Amino acid sequence: MEKRVTFKGWLLPVLLLLPQIVVTAVFFFYPAGQAVWQSLFIPDPFGLKSQFVGLGNFQYLLNDPYYRASFVTTAVFSGLVTVVSMGMALYLALLADRLIKGSGTYRTLLIWPYAVAPAVAGVLWLFMFNTRVGVVSWYLGLLGYDWNHVLNDAEAMGLVVAASSWGRVSYNFLFFLAGLQAIPRSVIEAAAIDGAHFWTRFRTIVFPLLSPTTFFLLVVNIVYAFFETFGVIHTITSGGPQQATTILVYKVYKDGFVGQDLGGSAAQSVILLVVVGILTVIQFKFIERRVHY
Amino acid sequence: MATLKLRNVKKRFGSTDVIHGVDLDVADGEFIVIVGPSGCGKSTLLRMVAGLETVSGGEISIDGKPVNDLEPMDRDIAMVFQNYALYPHMSVYDNISYGLKIAKTPKEEIAARVATAAKMLQLEPYLQRKPRELSGGQRQRVAMGRAIVRKPAVFLFDEPLSNLDAKLRVQMRLEIKALQKELGITSLYVTHDQVEAMTLADRMVVMHGGVADQIGAPLDVYANPATSFVAGFIGSPATNFLPPAALNAPRDGASTVGVRPEHTRLVHSGEGQTQGIVTFSEALGAETLVHLSLPSGAAFTVRQDGALPCPHSGEHCGVDWDQSREILFDADERRIRQGRARAAACP
């Protein structure tokens, strides 16, 4: 795609680009390059000299049981966040789409948790489930369930998943509702005349027609769970108990800033970079396909 | 007031030649219409005159001054675009006056010129509206107004009526013609519609494959097409083409014979210049178009008066015409010089 009209000259466009070039070069390309470079070295304990180790950092990482565990944790965490937030959103969107009027009101009511920062969401959920003052944990205690996410791995995971999914429901709801409302009424009416009941209609018509939206949200939610949930983990569990909720991004932070292992942290950054790259390629492939439809 | 000259103007996109050298002399105040099918290079030619495309070869001059390397704004031209290209966020008044404002024309003069143009175009009640609040015809007028207020040396029109419905197109066509006559500004007008070309042009340029096949007054082009392309493109329904072998008698040196539908008539089967089977008839009231299939499989159209009997599909008919009406072409599709047909005179 190219514009037919263009203006002449090269100085003006270069001047126009300059701010972006400078900011991106200094704060993006240089650090990204540094990450790749550092991943090939191990600094000595005093940080005075570095030793070139080639792919040694990567080799070490991939053999490190903690890092491998973190990969599994991340997979479980993002899988759960994606399924929970999309499932809940789809359920609400289907209900709202059934309404003749009022879906706009519900949209307004459901939209705003999107604006709540993951870190704040973390604090809210922490407050509800706090072992000492939490309302929910207290009522669970009445029912005979002893909630303690500080000690229990599964409960900790459950809590960070719930807090991370919570704000995400709004986002997914918006897209699902838009997707549902874009399905021509006549198609569904035709199916109704053919005698299909709600569930059959959903399975055979609505869901297939919704699949572009679903696929898109799948990728976007995985990216979200990978990178944007740092605030939730940091506020609620700090990666604990032990390593139970240490997702990859949290580990980059912990090893790099708390542990001061620059080479290892950089190597982790590079691995994450590859993961994002793959996700982006998948997403663009999908967009391309959608454009061609 | 200006003349416009094109000398062997060429355009290349990469390694493809799209315009192969066009020569044109436009007299002061003349209305020239460039007509041709899509892809013939007519819009590119216009855009080169406007300065929106670079000129790959040859020279364009306005009023004797070469303008090849001048920016559009320095060429003293104004242009009306196919989709009007109105600035969507500006009112009608601002749209019309934008060029003047950039040229730092004094405020009072801008107001006066816009008022004159608005009056001429019946846009006075709409000056404060946004383009999206106007009908198609009104938008068209705003685009015209924007061109008029500049008082340019040359008007350029790029298919300005193609986005209007049929009825409005006829009306706007008349308005454009009247306006151009009133202002007397040299105009270059591009269209793919031969009816527009016939009705608007003082002279028309028929373009085909990057070449100006013929330049001339509309009725002259109609009566004496220079190539078989021009014969087929100008006039509706289109000219019938036949190989001489399909006719009763040979035509010397001709490889194609053209006959306009309006010059033919149906006769009894077995009589006339050639024979055919009626495929269907379109009765349009004032006239009837009878479509026939010739023995060679070629289609042929006869245009006859609406009062004449309308033949049924499947009927065998003869077709006859006055041999002097024939237009003969050689193997290169160029016209074979015959006695020049006289163009009908328009009162």
Place this chain on the structure above:
Amino acid sequence: MAERSGMVEKRGAGHWFTHLGLIVGVLIIFFPIWLAFVASTVTQPEIVKPPMPLWPGGHFFENYRSALVSGINAPVARMLGNSLVMALGIALGKIAISLLSAFAIVYFRFPGRRLFFWLIFLTLMLPVEVRIVPTYEVVAGFGMLNSYSGLIFPLIASATATFLFRQFFMTVPDELAEAARVDGARPMRFFLDILLPMSRTNIAALFVILFIYGWNQYLWPLLITTDPQMNTIVMGIKQMFPSGDDVADWPVIMATSILAMVPPIVVVISMQNLFIRGLVDSEK
């Protein structure tokens, strides 16, 4: 619209179940915020002796004043100000540099244009979380720790907005630029008079998205603001929790949480349609 689903929709019980389902969903979504609000209006003793009340108490002004004026490490009013500067800086800064560079790559042909376009494409892929350590070193090297520029610049160093404006500029009809050229507009004049006003909806939509993005940043401010006076509110909440076994000052913390939510929520609700449009556009 009223007839929209007339044929498919069953009236009566089903209809009310639909509403019921939605209301339950809304209540579940609301509950954490409600609880935070209630906690911000009661006293510490009411909270630490579970179960805490589920209806607001009478200490609203007291708690919020205490948070805003003194806070725990720094006055929350100060943190709100920092967040505002950061969010506005990111939103406006990114919009400004993106508009200029998108204009350059769409409307000019110059050497290196293609290369630049692909570099932009690359930056779309890398969230700041991935390159935190080296970016931190760069910012520290410039002496930008605990400064607004340190908070803002690394986060505007991605080209998502450039890409978006490019997409939009591509949809602007060519004839408009041609008409402007015929009218005598030079490039910057065209940019200011025609392109910018035409982009205002997109700019507004993007502003909403970027404001929320900037406001809600957590990891980056956590790294570079060691001085409590420079904390943003979103990252500052966590800093209000005591280390060790001390009991957190819940009413103040929850008042701060509410204060941290209010600005982005106000932006989202008041500009709902723009926001939805911006979201859908930016994710396309």
